[in-house]
Structures are given as structure tokens and as C-alpha cells.
Amino acid sequence: MKPIQIAVASGKGGTGKTTIATSLALSLAEKYHVAYLDCDVEAPNGHLFLHPEFNTSTEAVIRIPRIDKNRCTLCGKCVEVCQFHALAKVGKTIMVFPQLCHGCGSCTWNCPEHAIEEIPNPIGVLESGKARQDFHYAHGTLTISEPMATPIIRQLKRLEIPPQTAISILDAPPGASCSVVETLRGSDFALLVTEPTPFGLHDLGQMQGIVEEMRIPAGVIINRENGDYLPLLEYCTKHHLPVMLRVPFERRIAEGVARGQTLVEIYPEYRQCFLDLFDSIAVLANQ
Amino acid sequence: MKQLVILSGKGGTGKTSICAAFAHLASIEGSQGGIVLADADVDAANLRLVLSPVEAETTEFWGGSLAEIDPDVCIGCGECVPVCRYYAVLDDPQRLNKKWIDPVACDGCAACVYACPTSAIRMVVQQEGFWFRSDTAYGTLFHAELFPGRENSGKLVTLVKQNARLWAEEHQVPLVIIDGPPGIVCPVISACAGADLGLIIAEPSLAGIHDLKRIQATMQHFRVPQVIAINKADIYPDGVQQIREFADKNNIQVLGEVPFDPLIPHSMLLGLPVTEKFPDSDSSRAIRHLWQTVATLIEPL
Missing domain, CATH: 3.30.70.20 (Alpha-Beta Plaits)
Structure with a gap:
């Protein structure tokens, strides 16, 4: 299998990028060699869910x-x-x-x-090591008061990852400007996590603009869904964005994530959903 | 004229929903002379989606420049390749033995311009978005749209804020409320520069608390006075406790707690501030109390 790089992005903050990225990594790590890169260097949160042990630390x-x-x-x-x-x-x-x-x-x-x-x-620190579930994990932490995130993201992406890595999962920062572009560069697929609200939809539009310009195939994950939000579904159809997974609006999930649990820990049945999701990504990324 | 900036570090904690509710409350109670609003989240400008603005003025935003190669002059020598630290110089996909600059990767440093022996490369200034002045039911709104994937969002934030401030001064409006972006870098620094008070919307989750500490340190570095409000407070009581301890340790006032309330996203779906659509909901009551506290803090500053 050719190594594949998947970026998880959203435009709007707080839609559940890290929730999706961490559970995707945990699910795939049972079957494949996974590397997880937390590219949200301003507010890196992946480590709170995956509890990596770092063995290398370098300055960005x-x-x-x-x-x-x-x-x-x-x-x-x-x-x-x-x-x-x-x-x-x-x-x-x-x-x-x-x-x-x-x-x-x-x-x-x-x-x-x-x-x-x-x-x-x-301008910051790059750390890499292993997540508790034995897959490669790296992140960057930008020093407080530094104004630019892109240089540290660029350096994080150039850190060595284990040669047998089959799947790299990149958790992108929120927004739709240069730091997101830097994260997406070189990705084979973009998973766009959105929420079914006008805010989520507007910012998904910003992300769609980026992936289209960068020619990166993309699909949508609707998080916190509470009934069909038609404008979002219509948008996805119009822009040929497949809706690949829908996660319902549930207080139990919100409470679990707040405590640092991943989606697949709260609901283990999602593991299979993420494995199936990856199969679809592999097909779409190669088209 | 005072400036209140709303920030959070982590995205999605409720900055914009609370900002819109503040706009509504300011228009019906207190704040003599009204308010001016500035949406400083130019990457994901959402405030307008709950304020139904009518655009009164639209201005193009021209930001930085990017390098472009004239294929008729380029001899394909490749002198520009090693000087580019952004790996932006590639072989022209359409023409043999010519170089091409990937605009997505170009940082605009112009190193290639100076390296080119045939002067085939020039810097071309880029339109990176628009900014707007709009009328809303609650006050004048300054906002912007950054084209997807562009740089210079900090510059655009500065422009939006500057125009909001000038407008407020000119029309003797006593308060500018700034809806900030997530994160801690340039657009955030631009959003909080010169603010009289920074309200941090904190979320009691492990990620929310982690990012609260980073935005707090950033605001402290830039000497912005801070207060905290906790949103979605009942989702993780231990987290609320941790936020309160952190606030105590750093001498920051916690002004109030807003409960986790599906009516907040629901009112967003309807395009209205929650305090207007569902004035008697628990969340609206809590936000009203929060607004009154903020208003009394801002007034004597």
C-alpha cells in the first residue's frame, strides 16, 4: 500500500477535528502503521486524548x-x-x-x-514519540507571543516518521488561512469536519475553496447532527463533497470528550465506522 | 471609547454566540450611545450570520505580494530554486524547461526575484479579501472576508478594528465589541491590541482548559486586562473547578457561567441572538447577567 496522508480540517473551530482525528488514528492503528501529527501548534490538544510519551524534543x-x-x-x-x-x-x-x-x-x-x-x-518546541496505543505521535507547541504558526508547522511535517508508516493523520488548526494551507500541503485527502449550523456551513465553504484550489480530494464529516440540516446537505451535493460519517448531537459524547475520552472510547462501535471510512478515503484519494 | 475583545484560544467555545447576544442586550439595556461591532475572525467570519447585516460599504483588501514568473523571459536556469525556502519553485507543468511558482506555497519573500539572472520574476500584489461596514439592528458592524487560504489575516483584522474604532470615535459611540479569532498568533494579537478588557470564553473540557492557559498567557504578555466567563459550564463540573482554581491563582475574575444549552445553536440556525429568540432560557438569563457584569466593569475603566 502506498503511504497516504490524511488531513483533518474544518474552518470553524470546535467542530470536532481532534475528536475525529484521534478516533480515526486509534481505530486504524489496530490494522495499519499510523503516524499522528498535531499541526494545531497554537492550541495542540491531541496529546490530551492520546497520552503520548515523547522521546525526542527539538527546537523549532x-x-x-x-x-x-x-x-x-x-x-x-x-x-x-x-x-x-x-x-x-x-x-x-x-x-x-x-x-x-x-x-x-x-x-x-x-x-x-x-x-x-x-x-x-x-519559536517553539517539536516533540515526537509514541501514543499509548503504540503508534507514532508528534506535535509542535508554539511559544506564547510568537506571531507566526506556519514555520513550526512546516518543520513539524519534516520531522522523520517511522519508515513503515502507512497512514499519516494530520490534525489541522482552525481557520482558513496560511497555517491550514501549510498543514494541507502534500495531503492526499482532506476530511472536513463540520457542524450542521450556519457557522459550520459558512466555514466549510472557506475550506472547500482551499481544497479546490489545492486540488485535494475531500469528504465531509457532520458532527453533532440533530436532524437533517438541508442547506449543508445541499451544499455537499452541489460541490460533490461526499458525506462520509455523521455523528449525532449527544450530551454523553460532549461530556466524555470534555473529560478527555475519545469517541471510540465512549462508543467502541465507532471503530468499525472509522475502518470503513478509511476504505472510502483510500478509494477517493486514488481517483 | 472603550474596546472589549472576546477571545478563547480553543475554537467553538461560543465567542460569536455570546458576542451576538451582547450586541442585542446592549441595544435594549444600558450602554448609552450604543455599540460598534467588529468581527475580527476574518478566516471564519460568522457574526454576520446572526446579525442580518445590510452592507453599507464594501472595500477591497489588498495584502501582500506573490512572485510570478514570465514564461516568455524565463530560461529555465533554476537559479531561483535553491533560494526558495518554501519549496514553491517547481517545473512549469505546461511548458518545457520553464520554472513556475506555486502561489499556494509562495511566502512572498522575493528571494527568487533577486536571484533571477534574466529578471523574469516580478512581485504581484494580491487582493486577499474584502472588508465591510454594515448596518444591523444592534449597531454598526465592521467585518471582512479573507479569501480562502490567504495570508495577512492579522493585517485585515487590524484594518477592520481600526475602521470600527474610527467610526465609534466619529459617531461618539462609547463601546466597540470585538469578536476575536481562535488560536494565539497574529490575528489574535491584532484583535487584542489596545483592548481595554479581554473576556475569555472558557470551556470546561480538558482541551478547553489547556487552550485557556495559552490565550491567558498571550493576553498577559500583551498586557490586556482579562476576565473569564465559563460556557457549557454543566458539561464537566470538575473542569469548572479547575478553571476557577486557575483564575484564582492568576487573580482573574470569573464573571459567570453559561449552561450547555441546545437553544444556543438552535437560535443560530434561526439567525438570531439567543437572548432575542429565547429570552427566558437558562442560557439567556446567564448571558444577560454576564453582560451586566461586563458593562459595569467596562464603564469606569
Whole structure:
């Protein structure tokens, strides 16, 4: 079997991405080699449900410029090429603003005096290890007050995963901007978790826009369903988004998840649903 | 003029539902001079779905630039490949021996522009969305739509807030209520910058408490005064206890608890704030009490 990467995303926050991603991982891990990547580096929650033991920890960094004052002639080329205003010429020095720096390296390459070297500026921590159920688990935790999530997601996705991994499951952050795109990049399938409300539907539309532009096949999971919400079902039909699983609105599930239980712990019968779901994903991802 | 920002860290804790209810309550009780609303969750702008706004002004939002290769000038030398740290330079899928930049991957750093020996690459400024001024039954709403997958949401949040603030000042409206985005990065930082009070909508779940600690630390870092309200409070009593202990330890007031109530999503389905549609529900009573407390806190600030 060719390794497959599945991203679980939603647009709206709190629709149940982590609930779905963790139970999918637990169900599939009985049959396949699974790797779980929690890409919600702003608010990583997967570990609260899967209780991984981490054995590796590395710093996520942005390489920011350091200017050798002996070589710098204050020509200002670095300030000119920086698109993010992370460098400024102030009096007789070039100032660096680390939180604006994207670490692109453009200033380094364009300095005519070779006066710039790059130093690592830590922005968070990457940890990997094994979930309690013996599958690979990794996540990133962004340092408080850091403004950018994409660099750490990018680095998390480049961490080594066990070579025998057949299925990678990526839990995406909420929203519909750059950090979600970074998570989805390279995915073979996007599972879009939504709730049957106008909020859920609107934000599903944002996600549909992204997966369409990125040409990633996708399917929908309706969470907290309480009767048919026709506008959502019509939307899915119109945009050829298969509805792959429906989880009812139940207080018992909400209470269990609040305590840190996964869906398959609350209702073990969902295991088979997730195994079947994966079979459908495998077919759709290869079309 | 005061600014109240509503945040949560975790998504889906009820920021927007409570914000909409506050808008409704402010229009019927207290807050002389009304309110201005700003939806700072530009990725998933939902406030308008419960406020039935009528658009009064629409403005294009032009954000950053992305690199584009002119295929007629590109000689396919590949000098641009190693300078791109975003793996955005690929072989042109349509033309042999030409390079192409994947706009989804491009970060807009322009390193390739400077590396190209034939000047085949230029930066093209991108429209990344719209922002709007709209009229609602409860006050003027500033909101936006970021096109799916775009960057610069922080910039757009700043723009929405700035216009809300200016409007409030110009029309002598004493309070701006800002519905914030989830998470802790740039759009959140933009949403809470300059706020007089930050209301954290906390959810008593393990995930909710974990993320509450992260948004609290973020707001503390940016020196935003904080208070907490607990939503879906009866779903996990131990969690409520943990939130209260955390709040005590950090000297943060817990203003109230709103029960888990299916009438909240139900009123959303009907496109109305819960306090307007179901004024006598337990959740509406709790939100009304919460609003009165917030209003008294904001007033003397």
C-alpha cells in the first residue's frame, strides 16, 4: 500500500477535528502503521486524548539575520530586499526585528559584503514519540507571543516518521488561512469536519475553496447532527463533497470528550465506522 | 471609547454566540450611545450570520505580494530554486524547461526575484479579501472576508478594528465589541491590541482548559486586562473547578457561567441572538447577567 496522508480540517473551530482525528488514528492503528501529527501548534490538544510519551524534543527555529558590523557598509541592500520590514537602517546600525522575520534568507544572499550570517531564533518546541496505543505521535507547541504558526508547522511535517508508516493523520488548526494551507500541503485527502449550523456551513465553504484550489480530494464529516440540516446537505451535493460519517448531537459524547475520552472510547462501535471510512478515503484519494 | 475583545484560544467555545447576544442586550439595556461591532475572525467570519447585516460599504483588501514568473523571459536556469525556502519553485507543468511558482506555497519573500539572472520574476500584489461596514439592528458592524487560504489575516483584522474604532470615535459611540479569532498568533494579537478588557470564553473540557492557559498567557504578555466567563459550564463540573482554581491563582475574575444549552445553536440556525429568540432560557438569563457584569466593569475603566 502506498503511504497516504490524511488531513483533518474544518474552518470553524470546535467542530470536532481532534475528536475525529484521534478516533480515526486509534481505530486504524489496530490494522495499519499510523503516524499522528498535531499541526494545531497554537492550541495542540491531541496529546490530551492520546497520552503520548515523547522521546525526542527539538527546537523549532526561524533563522534570523545577524549582521557583522565590521563588514557592514550600511549600504541598505538588506533593508531594500526584505519584504517583511524585519530590517531597518537606524542611524549607523541595521536593526533586526525577529518577530517580523520570516527566515527567508533573502537578506543573506543579497548582502554584497557577505556581512550577514543566520542564527536560529527559537519559536517553539517539536516533540515526537509514541501514543499509548503504540503508534507514532508528534506535535509542535508554539511559544506564547510568537506571531507566526506556519514555520513550526512546516518543520513539524519534516520531522522523520517511522519508515513503515502507512497512514499519516494530520490534525489541522482552525481557520482558513496560511497555517491550514501549510498543514494541507502534500495531503492526499482532506476530511472536513463540520457542524450542521450556519457557522459550520459558512466555514466549510472557506475550506472547500482551499481544497479546490489545492486540488485535494475531500469528504465531509457532520458532527453533532440533530436532524437533517438541508442547506449543508445541499451544499455537499452541489460541490460533490461526499458525506462520509455523521455523528449525532449527544450530551454523553460532549461530556466524555470534555473529560478527555475519545469517541471510540465512549462508543467502541465507532471503530468499525472509522475502518470503513478509511476504505472510502483510500478509494477517493486514488481517483 | 472603550474596546472589549472576546477571545478563547480553543475554537467553538461560543465567542460569536455570546458576542451576538451582547450586541442585542446592549441595544435594549444600558450602554448609552450604543455599540460598534467588529468581527475580527476574518478566516471564519460568522457574526454576520446572526446579525442580518445590510452592507453599507464594501472595500477591497489588498495584502501582500506573490512572485510570478514570465514564461516568455524565463530560461529555465533554476537559479531561483535553491533560494526558495518554501519549496514553491517547481517545473512549469505546461511548458518545457520553464520554472513556475506555486502561489499556494509562495511566502512572498522575493528571494527568487533577486536571484533571477534574466529578471523574469516580478512581485504581484494580491487582493486577499474584502472588508465591510454594515448596518444591523444592534449597531454598526465592521467585518471582512479573507479569501480562502490567504495570508495577512492579522493585517485585515487590524484594518477592520481600526475602521470600527474610527467610526465609534466619529459617531461618539462609547463601546466597540470585538469578536476575536481562535488560536494565539497574529490575528489574535491584532484583535487584542489596545483592548481595554479581554473576556475569555472558557470551556470546561480538558482541551478547553489547556487552550485557556495559552490565550491567558498571550493576553498577559500583551498586557490586556482579562476576565473569564465559563460556557457549557454543566458539561464537566470538575473542569469548572479547575478553571476557577486557575483564575484564582492568576487573580482573574470569573464573571459567570453559561449552561450547555441546545437553544444556543438552535437560535443560530434561526439567525438570531439567543437572548432575542429565547429570552427566558437558562442560557439567556446567564448571558444577560454576564453582560451586566461586563458593562459595569467596562464603564469606569
